[in-house]
Amino acid sequence: MFWKNRRNDFAHAKGNTISYPHVESFWLFLQSNLPKFVVNGGREFILQGIKNHFEPTRTPVGTTIVPIINKIKTSIDIVDYKEFLQKLMDFSKDYDSKHYSLIMNDNLANMWPSLFQLPEVYCDVLVDILISDPSFCLRILRAKHQIVQYFHRKSTFIRMLWKKDFDGESDYKVFVELLRYNIIPEDQLTEAYDHMLEHISPQIFDEENEWWFGEEVLLMKMIG
Template sequence: MKIPFLKWTEEQNFSEEAKSLFNESGECYKASAYRAALLFSFLGFQTVIKDRILEARTPKNYKDGEWSQLQKSLLDDDSWDAAVITIVNNKKKPIFSLNEDLINQYMYWKNRRNDCAHAKGNEVGDAHVESYWLFLKSNSLKFRVNGSKDYILEQIKEFYDPNLTPPNASINPLVSQIPHSIDRKDLEGFLQDLKEITASSFTILNSNKSSVWFELLDLEYYSKEIIKFLMLKENEPFAIAIINLNPNYVKYFQGESSFIRSMWNNFYSPNDYRILLNLIKNNLIPLEELEECYTHMFNHVESDLFSENSVWGPINELELEILKDTNFFNLFYTKAFKESHISRDFNWGNRNKYLVIKYIEEFQMDYDIALVIKDCEHRNYPPIHLNKLLIDFFKQHSEIEDKYKELLLPEIPEESNMLE
């Protein structure tokens, strides 16, 4: 069976030399030669660090000549390993953004490597090798020149450059590196920089660069911190832009009641019905506020989602059941037909035209509906878009039109009553 650590190394952008050393470490591990396994693993990571330094541009706190001299010290086969250790441990002029604890961990494993290389008395077993592998998987990305934060941001910029990245590429492998690259204390600064990269001068969030935010929110490791960042007052419009692009992601805003209420109180786009459905699915609107919310939708939001040709849908059976169970259609019946909003206010009728059709399809025609539809025909300012839709609907559903006409027939008294 393949050792999970070796599978991980294959997925990394390591040089062939480094991968070869890691593979040799794996062979030693399988043969229970744990000292050799740890030694080769450490040497493999040293090679990774060396490669990154040699490939990197001059850091901010170095001059070009000084940086070239440091890189040259890594080309000597006899001393490059010691030079890497010195560079990592250089706290006066660091090239990596490493905290004190991480440097101490690195030096601990350097000392364990020395135990292996010089046959010192300290015992080295399989647990040491596996622990070092876990250390590498958790922290290797932090050993980046100029800091892993800058490196990740640069990689994201390159990902969204169509000249460098094919359109069908997934950003998931890059996002999966972030928990191992960005410390929580640096996360807000990273997110602010990321926001600037993915923002557009015309829209709050560039839809072509939104995937990184969706992948980030799906990372449980950082989800709370990301929501906290998005809930900063200046970032709320950005949060709404994320939700507009993928309404399913409103589920991550559980507990942000003020934000949720403010959001639905500002619903005006047909797509907002899609967001509303996700709010209800995730119980994000208190039951006592639902009627107020639904009334806002009827008064302000086009009902295109309820059209069979909706670009935002169409609404499915499960979603219809959710609306039925939460009194949505009962309230609509009262507003539209009992209170005659579709005939008394032509804007209201036109706005909710697809909801009128969907209601008739789901609940059938009755006298109150027939009466107010008839009233729509005779208004001085009729809801012309609703009326046209109803004419087309009746043409396609003759049985419903027959029912409509039957309900409006004048009541004929019985013969006995007429004689009296």
Template sequence: MKLQFENWILSQEIPEEAKTLIEESIICYKSNAYRAALLFSYLCFQTIIKDRMLNAHKPDNIPEGMWEDILKKLRNDDTWDQTVFDNLQRQQPKDIFFLNDDIRNQITFWKNRRNDCAHSKNNIISASHVESFWSFLRSNLPKIMVNGSSEALLNKIKRHFDVSLTAPSTETSYIINEVPYAVEENQLNSFFSSVFEYFKENDGVLWDINENYNEFWDKLFILNNEIVSNQLVKFMKSEEELIMNFLRELPHRVNYFADDNSFIRNLWYSKIFAKGGILGDDLKLYCAILRNGLIEGEELIEAHKKIIWKYKNSIPDQEGFYILKESGFFKVFKDVALSTNLLGSFDWANRNKDIIAFYLEKFPIDEEIVRNITWTFKSSDYPWHLRKRLDSFLDENPEKKELFIKKLSELSIDPPSYLNSISGTASE
């Protein structure tokens, strides 16, 4: 049976040599040979770091000659191990790795424990030492990345999203975890831009055969790294096709942008239900804005009216219905759509036939509604898609139909001539 750590380490992108070493370590661990297990685990760690350095671009402010000398020593069987350790500790002329003092101290501690194993010192090495080192690897291996290696990380992303090289369902966390350590803050915007351009070239931002481009951006947020999140928010707001595609698929993530009132206003005023909106997705985004209280005061009525004028027949799910109802949306919907001439607007009424029927199903049919529907279908100049939908709705809901007819009688209004379900008069 495989250990939890075994499954994790073998799922990481590590060189084959490192995999062989960790497999040897696990065999030793299961055989209670803990000194050998720790020794092989440490060599695995060193081998992974060596590989990262050999495949990284030269960090900024590291002289070219110094970097070439480091790489030369890494390729030498006699010097590579000490070279890895020395450069993990290096802080001048510039850190080669983004590491704090705590991690550097831990690396020194585990080197000393390695020496206990290799030189048969008297210190006891037990299963707990091996397990603790494995915990160190799981916690810190993703953090130990070479400075200035954003280009190498971009190449890794390209390999990951190339379906000829990597299965589309392959987990992206091993890449995501590297971003805070491989890309400096002032390079994040450029890095995000390069990733986005690659996604567009590879599939097109709206045609995602990998089905996880948005998941890639989302996992960057889930890192909970304030610097990465802040820079990603700025970048996404500058790329309209990216931000709308992202929020339409993951509307609950609108909270990442909640601090920018102008952005939220522009979202509902101009972007939601604009050209390119997908049925259902934009309504879910609007509901997410409402659910998080991102529109307040008089602006809420304005937003409801704007959304209704742009509406595209989306039917809310149960949660969405509750949110819209609690926000007063359907009261505004009745005032705007069912109590004015908007119901007689061919484009709007035909486009929104289902949401009109949905409203009539969920809410009472009152005098205003009866008068406006009757007025809309009293002459042959009517929205015929809406007429067909209303006829179907009233025939399928006899109690609503009876109420409509009763209201007509109470108001002494003639039945609408061009609504078959009420008048019984055919009209084509």
């Protein structure tokens, strides 16, 4: 609204003075918000940039996606972020289905955690979107188990994670992160230990498997 009024001052020869500080301020405003000035708006611009990133004919494999992610906070208003994430999730599921393996594709597995580097208000929306689709969220957690720390306020989701969703030895990696960040309430810890050991093979604690789990096995042994 401020710049619209200054434009009217200039166009209609109003009495308000337009001087160098106005021009410099407007130029800084344009620089700060440049990603928003694109066809179809900021959301579509960022989403298309991400799609191009996943297209090997356009972007070399191994190229970091962080520069694209960093544009989100200046290109997408928080009120539009949920819709953007839903579209991103739809794209991710489609991409994942075409490159399916037991562990999520590396490109996807690196992209979603990078979204947690945005300001906290964006992270809150991200967490809500991810827990709305537990199976997709679990695929991300299995690939990048450290990000489970961002779900610490979602007590129901966390309980369902270890009580219902964990079903393989690799899930011990996520479980250990829950312990590392004290996310499981103290009065549920014994139940959680017993459930994991009863329903998921404890063979990971054998010496020949420690090369894969390393620190996670040591922590579980210390816990007892």
